[in-house]
Amino acid sequence: MSITIRDVARRAGVSTSTVSRVLNDTCPVDEGKRRRVLDAVEHLGYSPDPAARSLLGKRTGAIGVVLPFVGAEFFSDFLTGLDEAAQSNNLFLIISTSHRDAEEFRAAMHAMEKRVDGIIVMAPELNGNARMVPRSGRRLVFVNTYLREGSYNVINFDNFGGAFEITKHLLESGHRDIAIIKGPAEARDARERIRGYRAAMAEYGIDDTSGFEHQGEYTQEAGYLATRSLLMADPPRPTALVCANDYCAMGALRALNEAGVAIPGEMAVAGFDGISSGQYTQPSLTSVKVPMDAIGARAVERLLELIDDGDQTPRQEVVPVAVVLRASTGTAIPGPRAGSRVRA
Amino acid sequence: MSITIRDVARRAGVSTSTVSRVLNDTCPVDEGKRRRVLDAVEHLGYSPDPAARSLLGKRTGAIGVVLPFVGAEFFSDFLTGLDEAAQSNNLFLIISTSHRDAEEFRAAMHAMEKRVDGIIVMAPELNGNARMVPRSGRRLVFVNTYLREGSYNVINFDNFGGAFEITKHLLESGHRDIAIIKGPAEARDARERIRGYRAAMAEYGIDDTSGFEHQGEYTQEAGYLATRSLLMADPPRPTALVCANDYCAMGALRALNEAGVAIPGEMAVAGFDGISSGQYTQPSLTSVKVPMDAIGARAVERLLELIDDGDQTPRQEVVPVAVVLRASTGTAIPGPRAGSRVRA
DNA sequence: CTGTTAGCGCCTTCAT
DNA sequence: ATGAAGGCGCTAACAG
Numbered sequence: 001m002s003i004t005i006r007d008v009a010r011r012a013g014v015s016t017s018t019v020s021r022v023l024n025d026t027c028p029v030d031e032g033k034r035r036r037v038l039d040a041v042e043h044l045g046y047s048p049d050p051a052a053r054s055l056l057g058k059r060t061g062a063i064g065v066v067l068p069f070v071g072a073e074f075f076s077d078f079l080t081g082l083d084e085a086a087q088s089n090n091l092f093l094i095i096s097t098s099h100r101d102a103e104e105f106r107a108a109m110h111a112m113e114k115r116v117d118g119i120i121v122m123a124p125e126l127n128g129n130a131r132m133v134p135r136s137g138r139r140l141v142f143v144n145t146y147l148r149e150g151s152y153n154v155i156n157f158d159n160f161g162g163a164f165e166i167t168k169h170l171l172e173s174g175h176r177d178i179a180i181i182k183g184p185a186e187a188r189d190a191r192e193r194i195r196g197y198r199a200a201m202a203e204y205g206i207d208d209t210s211g212f213e214h215q216g217e218y219t220q221e222a223g224y225l226a227t228r229s230l231l232m233a234d235p236p237r238p239t240a241l242v243c244a245n246d247y248c249a250m251g252a253l254r255a256l257n258e259a260g261v262a263i264p265g266e267m268a269v270a271g272f273d274g275i276s277s278g279q280y281t282q283p284s285l286t287s288v289k290v291p292m293d294a295i296g297a298r299a300v301e302r303l304l305e306l307i308d309d310g311d312q313t314p315r316q317e318v319v320p321v322a323v324v325l326r327a328s329t330g331t332a333i334p335g336p337r338a339g340s341r342v343r344a
Numbered sequence: 345m346s347i348t349i350r351d352v353a354r355r356a357g358v359s360t361s362t363v364s365r366v367l368n369d370t371c372p373v374d375e376g377k378r379r380r381v382l383d384a385v386e387h388l389g390y391s392p393d394p395a396a397r398s399l400l401g402k403r404t405g406a407i408g409v410v411l412p413f414v415g416a417e418f419f420s421d422f423l424t425g426l427d428e429a430a431q432s433n434n435l436f437l438i439i440s441t442s443h444r445d446a447e448e449f450r451a452a453m454h455a456m457e458k459r460v461d462g463i464i465v466m467a468p469e470l471n472g473n474a475r476m477v478p479r480s481g482r483r484l485v486f487v488n489t490y491l492r493e494g495s496y497n498v499i500n501f502d503n504f505g506g507a508f509e510i511t512k513h514l515l516e517s518g519h520r521d522i523a524i525i526k527g528p529a530e531a532r533d534a535r536e537r538i539r540g541y542r543a544a545m546a547e548y549g550i551d552d553t554s555g556f557e558h559q560g561e562y563t564q565e566a567g568y569l570a571t572r573s574l575l576m577a578d579p580p581r582p583t584a585l586v587c588a589n590d591y592c593a594m595g596a597l598r599a600l601n602e603a604g605v606a607i608p609g610e611m612a613v614a615g616f617d618g619i620s621s622g623q624y625t626q627p628s629l630t631s632v633k634v635p636m637d638a639i640g641a642r643a644v645e646r647l648l649e650l651i652d653d654g655d656q657t658p659r660q661e662v663v664p665v666a667v668v669l670r671a672s673t674g675t676a677i678p679g680p681r682a683g684s685r686v687r688a
Numbered sequence: 689c690t691g692t693t694a695g696c697g698c699c700t701t702c703a704t
Numbered sequence: 705a706t707g708a709a710g711g712c713g714c715t716a717a718c719a720g
Contacts, residue, residue, distance in 0.1 A: 002458070004713055015691045020715055030689065050459050051398040052713035055696050060395070062438065062459070071424035071637075073417065080415035083441050087448075092459070093439050094406065097427050104431075114346070115394050115406070115436070220624065250624045257626075280564065280594045282601075282626025293415075348697055359707045364699055374705065396697035399712050 003046045011040040023048065054115075062092040063303060064112040064119040068100045072218070072247065073275040074292060078143075081296025082120065089304060091117075100125045100186065102132065109134055118303045121145060124189040138312070141303045143295060146188040153306065154316045155299055159189045162288035162321040163196025166270045167242055169323060171204045173330065175240040175268060180209070181216035181226045181252065183244030190218070190244055193272060197242050216244050223251025231259050239267060240329070246271035246278050246287055253281055253328065264330040274324055283327035290321050347390045355384040367392065398459075406436040407647060408456040408463040412444045416562070416591065417619035418636060422487075425640025426464065433648060435461075444469045444530065446476065453478055462647045465489060468533040482656070485647045487639060490532040497650065498660045499643055503533045506632035506665040507540025510614045511586055513667060515548045517674065519584040519612060524553070525560035525570045525596065527588030534562070534588055537616060541586055560588050567595025575603050583611060584673070590615035590622050590631055597625055597672065608674040618668055627671035634665050 009016040014033050021027045022037040029037075040046070054060040065082060067075055079095075086093045094116055098105035105123060109132075112119055118139035126132055128148035133140065142154045170178050180197050183190025194213070201209050214230055216222040223243055231237070243249035249271030253263065261267050263283055271278060274289030298319070305311050353360040358377050365371045366381040373381075384390070398404040409426060411419055423439075430437045438460055442449035449467060453476075456463055462483035470476055472492035477484065486498045514522050524541050527534025538557070545553050558574055560566040567587055575581070587593035593615030597607065605611050607627055615622060618633030642663070649655050 002713095005715095006713080016713090017692080017715075018690065021690085024715080026715085028689070033690090047454065047458070049399070049713055051395045051404070052696090053715085054395040055393070055399055055698090055713080056715055057696070058715080069424070070427050071420050073420075076415050076417075076420040076423075079420075079439075080413070083414050083439065087441065092455070095423075095427065095437050095439055097431065110391070111436070114391070220620070250621075254624055276564070277594075277621050277624070280598055280621070280625055346697095349699095350697085360698080361700080361707060362705090365706085368699080370699085372705070377706090393697055396712090397699085399697080399714090400699055401712070402699080 002049070003044050005046070005048065007044055008037065008040045008046050011044065012036040059117050059307070060115055061090065062094050062116045063300070064094045064096065064116040065122075066096050066098055066105065066108050066112070066119060067122040068098055068125065070095065070097055073277060074245065074273050074290075077275065077292035078122070078296045081293035081298075082300055083296075084293075085297040085300035089300065091300070098123060098125075100184065106132060117307050120299045120303055124187040125184075127186065127188050139303070139306050141299050141306070143299050144189055146192075150316065151314050152316075153302060153314050155295060155302065155319065156316070157290050157295065157319040157321050159192035160196040160199070162272060162290070162323070163193040163242065164200045165196075165323050166272070166286070166288050167197045167200035168203070169325070170240045170242070170268060170270065170329065171200060173268070176204070176206065177212070177236060177238040178240040178242060179212040179214060179230060179238035180242045181214050181223055181230075181244055181248055183216060183218050183248070185215070187218075193244065212238060216248050218245050218247055220247045220251035220254070223248035224255045225251070227252040227255035228259075231255065231261065237267075240264075241267055241269045243269065243271050246273045246275045246285060249285055249287070249328075250277070250281055253283075253285070257282065263328055268329040270329055274322075278324075278326070281328070286326045286329040287324055288321050289324045291319065295319055346393070347388050349390070349392065351388055352381065352384045352390050355388065356380040403461050403651070404459055405434065406438050406460045407644070408438045408440065408460040409465075410440050410442055410449065410452050410456070410463060411466040412442055412469070414439065414441055417621060418589065418617050418634075421619065421636035422466070422640045425637035425642075426644055427640075428637075429641040429644035433644065435644070442467060442469075444528065450476060461651050464643045464647055468531040469528075471530065471532050483647070483650050485643050485650070487643050488533055490536075494660065495658050496660075497646060497658050499639060499646065499663065500660070501634050501639065501663040501665050503536035504540040504543070506616060506634070506667070507537040507586065508544045509540075509667050510616070510630070510632050511541045511544035512547070513669070514584045514586070514612060514614065514673065515544060517612070520548070520550065521556070521580060521582040522584040522586060523556040523558060523574060523582035524586045525558050525567055525574075525588055525592055527560060527562050527592070529559070531562075537588065556582060560592050562589050562591060564591045564595035564598070567592035568599045569595070571596040571599035572603075575599065575605065581611075584608075585611055585613045587613065587615050590617045590619045590629060593629055593631070593672075594621070594625055597627075597629070601626065607672055612674055613672040615672075618666075622668075622670070625672070630670045630673040631668050632665050633668045635663065639663055 005016045005019050009019045019037050021029050022034050096108040120141045122143045123145045128146050130147050130149050214226045216226045271285045271287040274287045278285035278287050349360045349363050353363045363381050366378050440452040464485045466487045467489045472490050474491050474493050558570045560570045615629045615631040618631045622629035622631050
């Protein structure tokens with residue numbers, strides 16, 4: 001089998017406890033033996049079995065991540081932040097996806113519980129339903145998730161405010177007929193964005209936006225299809241389009257480009273999330289920048305506080321977002337580093 | 345603490361051995377007891393501790409993934425395939441990144457070894473250096489990795505052939521001054537692509553391509569910068585540009601668009617990887633499609649064969665790639681589903 | 689300071 | 705068919 005602590009002990013001529021003590025630096029040990037142990041460890045290439053450790057109720061050295069999907073820039077930015085923070089804390093990342101499905105979510109959480117020290121959860125589809133959350137509410141950090149009770153650790157960003165600001169920007173630019181392509185109905189973040197859009201419209205006296213609302217999804221395909229059907233509908237055609245997220249907006253751009261609709265001349269387009277591909281669309285995409293990598297890093301940090309028995313009082317943090325104006329809404333800015341003119 | 349097998353045994357009025365037998369279906373058990381055990385399990389919400397299991401040398405139920413980065417579409421497509429396959433086999437995914445660094449790579453492999461049943465490794469920077477690979481060569485599947493010895497399980501795709509084909513397509517279209525923006529020098533996949541480019545050029549009598557080769561990276565930024573300096577250089581300006589990957593090509597597109605260079609009129613551009621954002625660039629991007637999600641799924645499948653002690657003979661698979669012609673090389677095709685005209 | 693002992697949760701002989 | 709006992713690798717408590 002593998003090399004165990006006993007092999008090390010034998011080679012160093014000490015007991016296994018001494019080896020353990022040296023490795024965990026838990027009691028003072030004679031300097032000579034300490035060296036012999038270290039040498040033996042080095043020579044044998046020993047490293048303690050994590051399974052045995054965690055069996056003793058120690059840390060597993062892994063943290064879990066449950067999110068809806070992995071295959072989108074929004075999520076991989078998040079993963080990048082998580083990965084970096086995890087790595088620099090010598091933690092492994094165990095990843096599982098829910099596909100926005102309640103049953104998959106529950107199963108993933110349950111199965112993870114015993115093999116990690118804590119879990120970071122992104123589940124915008126939970127919709128305040130705290131019942132889905134395992135009773136061991138400690139050692140959980142929620143991201144972009146809306147829970148009804150305030151007793152959880154949550155790191156959210158301002159979906160409502162971002163949508164509000166970007167819609168307001170369009171209104172201030174003179175647009176009035178502003179359509180929206182909505183994200184998945186079961187996702188709370190998408191609904192917050194819709195709320196933000198409506199609130200901004202209402203501020204300008206447009207209280208009934210139902211004629212402007214089109215159902216979509218967080219995908220390019222959905223944005224493409226929704227925009228096409230929007231273009232085929234009866235006039236008046238809207239002059240601006242707020243999209244569920246950047247992918248959705250990219251699909252919209254494509255539909256508009258294909259239809260020969262000038263952007264932003266005939267139709268301004270705005271996205272949400274601020275993924276970096278948004279700089280490379282034609283025209284470049286105005287969006288709401290959400291710093292998912294930083295949020296990922298922060299989530300790990302917060303989780304470690306919980307694990308280390310530091311500050312245990314549940315905390316709700318809200319990370320600010322920023323409207324980034326680019327060419328798709330008529331604020332063309334040349335140059336590579338440009339487009340980062342930031343508001344809000 | 346948590347619920348253990350003893351709690352179940354007590355509640356069912358049997359011994360722990362019986363519970364174990366019922367759960368693992370290892371010996372026949374009296375039907376009445378079996379039911380009582382199952383009821384107790386259900387009622388208590390018991391599930392065996394994975395740490396205790398793996399301490400006994402059983403499966404851990406997790407597989408490791410080591411890759412250079414997580415934050416790029418190429419990798420997240422891969423992760424999508426891995427995740428799906430893992431989930432449908434009730435496996436957890438433990439992820440770690442090497443950042444193309446030998447030391448990080450070694451550390452990740454080492455630390456993972458004991459906590460997973462097998463590891464899927466993508467390490468194009470290994471460069472045939474099999475010494476970096478832990479001795480326990482079984483239960484390892486390499487993806488997009490070039491090892492010197494043939495005794496490993498490898499799933500590669502044809503970096504050379506893809507670059508060869510796409511360069512050849514440009515040559516057949518009449519281009520002769522075809523530049524290349526090269527990927528990271530230490531990454532073997534990037535070097536294979538360069539080789540493919542050179543081989544195609546040589547077939548058309550262009551043996552010295554050194555004047556056409558520009559150092560780049562697998563990033564938009566690098567593509568942007570390399571293209572800018574290429575545009576500023578002395579004439580003659582190349583008429584086509586083969587890029588290290590799609591991100592790099594997206595940066596090139598941006599530089600060209602900003603400089604007012606017509607694409608593909610004055611400069612044709614080709615990428616590599618076939619990430620889906622390539623459909624949304626302006627113009628849409630000709631590329632070599634690599635089915636990373638399918639490759640991820642296949643890697644899990646192969647790893648499971650190894651774990652299950654199925655076919656243990658090392659196997660090298662090569663997944664075919666396909667040139668996808670889009671607008672950036674002058675084969676403009678309208679419509680959403682188009683652009684999938686596939687060659688090779 | 690150090691070695692011996694016991695036990696984490698589970699599975700697998702070994703008896704019965 | 706079933707229960708009791710032992711041990712996987714490790715650490716904490718207990719003696720010395």
